Amino acid sequence: MENFEYQAGTKVLFGKDQISKLPEIVKKYGSKILLCYGGGSIKRIGIYDDINHLLEGCELYELANIAPNPKIESVEAGVKICREHNIDVILAATGSEYDAGAVISNTATNEKLGYDSEYVRPKVSILNPEYTYSVSAKQTAAGSIDIISHLLEQYFAPHNTYMADQLLTASLRTAIHYAPVAVKEPENYEARGQLMWLSSLACNGILSTGCQYGGWSCHGIEHELSAFYDVTHGIGLAIITPRWMRYILSKNPATASRFAQYGIDVFGISAELDTNEIADKAIDATENFFMTLGSPMSLSELGIGTEHFDEMAEHAVEANWLSYAYVPLDKNDVKEILNMCI
Amino acid sequence: MENFEYQAGTKVLFGKDQISKLPEIVKKYGSKILLCYGGGSIKRIGIYDDINHLLEGCELYELANIAPNPKIESVEAGVKICREHNIDVILAATGSEYDAGAVISNTATNEKLGYDSEYVRPKVSILNPEYTYSVSAKQTAAGSIDIISHLLEQYFAPHNTYMADQLLTASLRTAIHYAPVAVKEPENYEARGQLMWLSSLACNGILSTGCQYGGWSCHGIEHELSAFYDVTHGIGLAIITPRWMRYILSKNPATASRFAQYGIDVFGISAELDTNEIADKAIDATENFFMTLGSPMSLSELGIGTEHFDEMAEHAVEANWLSYAYVPLDKNDVKEILNMCI
Numbered sequence: 001m002e003n004f005e006y007q008a009g010t011k012v013l014f015g016k017d018q019i020s021k022l023p024e025i026v027k028k029y030g031s032k033i034l035l036c037y038g039g040g041s042i043k044r045i046g047i048y049d050d051i052n053h054l055l056e057g058c059e060l061y062e063l064a065n066i067a068p069n070p071k072i073e074s075v076e077a078g079v080k081i082c083r084e085h086n087i088d089v090i091l092a093a094t095g096s097e098y099d100a101g102a103v104i105s106n107t108a109t110n111e112k113l114g115y116d117s118e119y120v121r122p123k124v125s126i127l128n129p130e131y132t133y134s135v136s137a138k139q140t141a142a143g144s145i146d147i148i149s150h151l152l153e154q155y156f157a158p159h160n161t162y163m164a165d166q167l168l169t170a171s172l173r174t175a176i177h178y179a180p181v182a183v184k185e186p187e188n189y190e191a192r193g194q195l196m197w198l199s200s201l202a203c204n205g206i207l208s209t210g211c212q213y214g215g216w217s218c219h220g221i222e223h224e225l226s227a228f229y230d231v232t233h234g235i236g237l238a239i240i241t242p243r244w245m246r247y248i249l250s251k252n253p254a255t256a257s258r259f260a261q262y263g264i265d266v267f268g269i270s271a272e273l274d275t276n277e278i279a280d281k282a283i284d285a286t287e288n289f290f291m292t293l294g295s296p297m298s299l300s301e302l303g304i305g306t307e308h309f310d311e312m313a314e315h316a317v318e319a320n321w322l323s324y325a326y327v328p329l330d331k332n333d334v335k336e337i338l339n340m341c342i
Numbered sequence: 343m344e345n346f347e348y349q350a351g352t353k354v355l356f357g358k359d360q361i362s363k364l365p366e367i368v369k370k371y372g373s374k375i376l377l378c379y380g381g382g383s384i385k386r387i388g389i390y391d392d393i394n395h396l397l398e399g400c401e402l403y404e405l406a407n408i409a410p411n412p413k414i415e416s417v418e419a420g421v422k423i424c425r426e427h428n429i430d431v432i433l434a435a436t437g438s439e440y441d442a443g444a445v446i447s448n449t450a451t452n453e454k455l456g457y458d459s460e461y462v463r464p465k466v467s468i469l470n471p472e473y474t475y476s477v478s479a480k481q482t483a484a485g486s487i488d489i490i491s492h493l494l495e496q497y498f499a500p501h502n503t504y505m506a507d508q509l510l511t512a513s514l515r516t517a518i519h520y521a522p523v524a525v526k527e528p529e530n531y532e533a534r535g536q537l538m539w540l541s542s543l544a545c546n547g548i549l550s551t552g553c554q555y556g557g558w559s560c561h562g563i564e565h566e567l568s569a570f571y572d573v574t575h576g577i578g579l580a581i582i583t584p585r586w587m588r589y590i591l592s593k594n595p596a597t598a599s600r601f602a603q604y605g606i607d608v609f610g611i612s613a614e615l616d617t618n619e620i621a622d623k624a625i626d627a628t629e630n631f632f633m634t635l636g637s638p639m640s641l642s643e644l645g646i647g648t649e650h651f652d653e654m655a656e657h658a659v660e661a662n663w664l665s666y667a668y669v670p671l672d673k674n675d676v677k678e679i680l681n682m683c684i
Contacts, residue, residue, distance in 0.1 A: 002357070004356050006354040007351065007354065008350070008351075009350075014345060014552065015346065161535075163513070163516040190343055194552075197551065198505060210536075
């Protein structure tokens with residue numbers, strides 16, 4: 001068990017009608033508010049009107065059209081508004097709700113880079129599963145796959161504790177239980193609620209305290225796909241993850257026992273089989289699961305070819321500490337994994 | 343899934359040598375410090391000297407001899423010191439490190455009552471597993487049983503989410519894995535560390551967000567034992583828990599399926615058996631586990647008779663919302679459970 005520091009002070013208000021507490025929350029911090037949002041879904045589903053009504057009397061500014069892979073230009077525009085108007089509160093209707101991370105893309109340089117700071121951790125998060133009812137089946141699948149990937153990146157770490165293994169397994173089982181429900185029944189409150197909350201816990205570090213972290217391999221590779229081709233992050237992960245699994249298992253056959261444990265605990269594969277067989281079945285089960293959620297499973301389906309693989313592989317390793325991953329990856333490893341994704 | 347509010351902003355510094363950060367932490371809040379501790383183990387194992395050395399230059403006051411079941415007199419004495427000396431920081435070398443709860447006994451009225459407030463949640467917790475190396479086998483068993491009971495009280499709630507069931511199961515498996523190791527090998531860092539951190543998570547609410555809470559049955563009954571007889575809390579829980587399980591299973595046979603699930607997931611009992619048989623085996627396994635940790639398993643062994651059972655049962659139900667528990671309990675139920683403990 002490694003030494004660690006942990007603090008996640010965000011106040012979470014979870015459930016129906018919690019938005020009604022917005023005025024009293026905002027009042028603590030000030031009355032000049034910057035509302036940040038994406039393509040306008042908050043207008044279609046009514047959150048925008050609710051917020052405007054609840055915050056009558058506040059000075060409300062807006063930063064709209066934040067892309068699904070948020071761009072550096074949006075950050076710069078937001079900074080400008082904050083400075084010009086002495087903004088007190090950033091009210092983000094999109095974003096990471098219970099962690100201190102951000103990922104920003106720069107299309108000019110083909111970079112998508114992660115960033116961590118306590119200054120970007122929300123003071124308060126209002127989470128209403130009903131707000132996700134309108135999320136399409138495709139985006140629900142992509143979001144669920146992202147949750148699963150966050151859990152897998154922690155599960156396949158250089159060194160885990162027993163408790164982290166147990167908690168991550170518990171969380172993977174929950175994601176796999178509810179993702180297909182949410183895809184099929186978009187207004188299933190329990191499925192939406194459990195996935196929404198799991199999404200927070202999968203990303204805020206609480207499930208893997210005391211473990212030895214390494215680079216997040218699939219995220220590292222996927223960020224290159226998004227940077228070069230603006231791929232939906234979860235779809236990129238669905239394509240990369242099973243190939244990464246097969247590649248590292250073949251590069252380091254000693255990982256078979258960990259893949260087997262994952263297969264037994266998460267997918268209920270029989271422990272009676274041979275370890276290598278269980279490991280293979282576990283990877284197949286992962287791939288099949290993403291496929292049945294409706295995700296594309298190859299880069300060709302997205303119209304992506306091999307032309308930038310060299311550049312992407314080089315950058316992925318540098319920017320994401322992949323040489324410290326569960327199975328360390330160099331440029332050639334990443335290129336081979338990308339080739340398997342075609 | 344129920345609406346919930348969740349916030350646990352304590353900064354956790356976990357591991358070896360984290361105590362060296364004490365001066366920089368304390369400096370943020372002030373220089374008048376009240377050090378609270380128990381019977382003096384912090385002197386024997388060196389923490390007391392470390393603190394005095396690290397906080398040279400601060401005004402250090404002391405509140406010593408806080409009992410394992412802390413008494414209202416200690417609280418009153420502490421309040422007096424804080425008021426007289428304008429204390430900035432309470433440095434508690436004993437207590438609940440990552441939650442907002444406290445339990446205080448009043449021997450004059452035979453009351454042991456719980457209390458929750460954000461004002462008692464620590465700003466910072468320094469957790470070093472090495473500090474628990476000197477905890478005796480008996481107290482290690484009692485502490486482990488308390489952790490397990492915190493998890494069971496959440497597991498057997500009026501309504502749980504799927505995720506909470508998975509996370510609580512994961513945590514129960516961890517406790518059951520490491521408690522015997524810590525009892526047998528007091529200086530096993532991994533076992534001490536995992537139990538120490540699990541103790542925090544089992545009590546701060548993160549594992550059962552979104553569940554419908556009810557009274558904590560075994561804690562409610564045990565607090566009466568501690569209030570009347572100053573019983574070691576975890577030992578009281580070891581005695582009560584299996585009896586409570588048998589009693590509610592017999593009162594409400596529909597609970598068999600939940601006990602069976604617990605038996606299969608936590609103790610690995612075969613799912614092939616009949617549900618009622620698994621349920622019985624699960625309760626036996628719980629009792630045997632506490633016994634093998636070395637806990638006394640009856641009130642007679644502690645020299646406790648039936649003379650106060652009426653009064654205890656009446657108070658337990660009132661003070662602990664036992665009529666809203668997983669299986670609601672009235673005064674007669676509690677008295678019967680206590681009789682089973684003799």
